[in-house]
Amino acid sequence: MEENHLFPVFFKLQRLHVLVVGGGNIGLEKTNAMLENCPQATITVVALDFLPELEALTHQYPNITLVQKSFSCGDLLGKDLVIAATNIKEFNYYVWEKAKGSRVLINVADTPDLCDFYLGSIVRKGNLKIAISTNGKSPTIAKRLKQVLQEAIPDSIDEILHKLSAIRDRLAGDFASKVKQLNNITDVLVQTDKDKS
Known part of the structure; x- marks a missing residue:
């Protein structure tokens, strides 16, 4: 395939x-x-x-x-x-x-x-930008996905990005340590309802 x-x-x-x-x-x-x-x-x-x-x-x-x-x-x-x-x-x-x-x-x-x-189709919310590609197979699907993501991503995402950038600048440690700390901070963004219970 x-x-x-x-x-x-x-x-x-x-x-x-x-x-x-x-x-x-x-x-x-x-x-x-x-x-x-x-x-x-x-x-x-x-x-x-x-x-x-x-x-x-x-x-x-x-x-x-x-x-x-x-x-x-x-x-x-x-x-x-x-x-x-x-x-x-x-x-x-x-x-x-x-x-x-x-x-x-x-x-x-x-x-x-x-x-x-x-x-590609581009989803933009402040500093967040997501490019969508279907490998040239269906620009129509890419445009539909763009619409879905544009509506699903909250407008407040830009404020979150600014705060995370400020946090990243203050973190101590090497690159791997900073990545681990940021992963812990942003874990709440990907938690499902099952994870929270």
């Missing part, structure tokens, strides 16, 4: 430069997803035409640059990640070939086999 062998990471997009190829609905969706998670993200969007909503984002986010031209290999220079976000599969494949040749990580919209990484 197939397993999900993805290794989850969280990129600090404010330290990276992302290239989005495509100025239509897919490009807008991917750009919005990045900005919702990191408003300081540096994003260059290359396309022949841009949706008005993409153009409007440049007024709200100064780190977005729209370049009105056809994609070329030179657009990959200095980029850390690429998202091929057009609805033309052959063109997306061309972008993928050039990105792989330049050793730049790439996500090709709606083509899991050509993706080095996915933009």
Whole structure:
């Protein structure tokens, strides 16, 4: 049976430069997803035409640059990640070939086999962020799980995180000792009713 062998990471997009190829609905969706998670993200969007909503984002986010031209290999220079976000599969494949040749990580919209990484569904509660992946099998299930978790996790979780961070800073001992102490403190978060009785 197939397993999900993805290794989850969280990129600090404010330290990276992302290239989005495509100025239509897919490009807008991917750009919005990045900005919702990191408003300081540096994003260059290359396309022949841009949706008005993409153009409007440049007024709200100064780190977005729209370049009105056809994609070329030179657009990959200095980029850390690429998202091929057009609805033309052959063109997306061309972008993928050039990105792989330049050793730049790439996500090709709606083509899991050509993706080095996915933009998963994200649950956000303050400083807590949970990424959900179905290994490209069902983005719909990922979105449904996002809804469930968003409702199930209390809004007070951010306050708990701040308090635990302060406690961690005050703990004495080596790393293993601190982990053990924090596990004891947070044990109440995972206790079931059976454990409590």
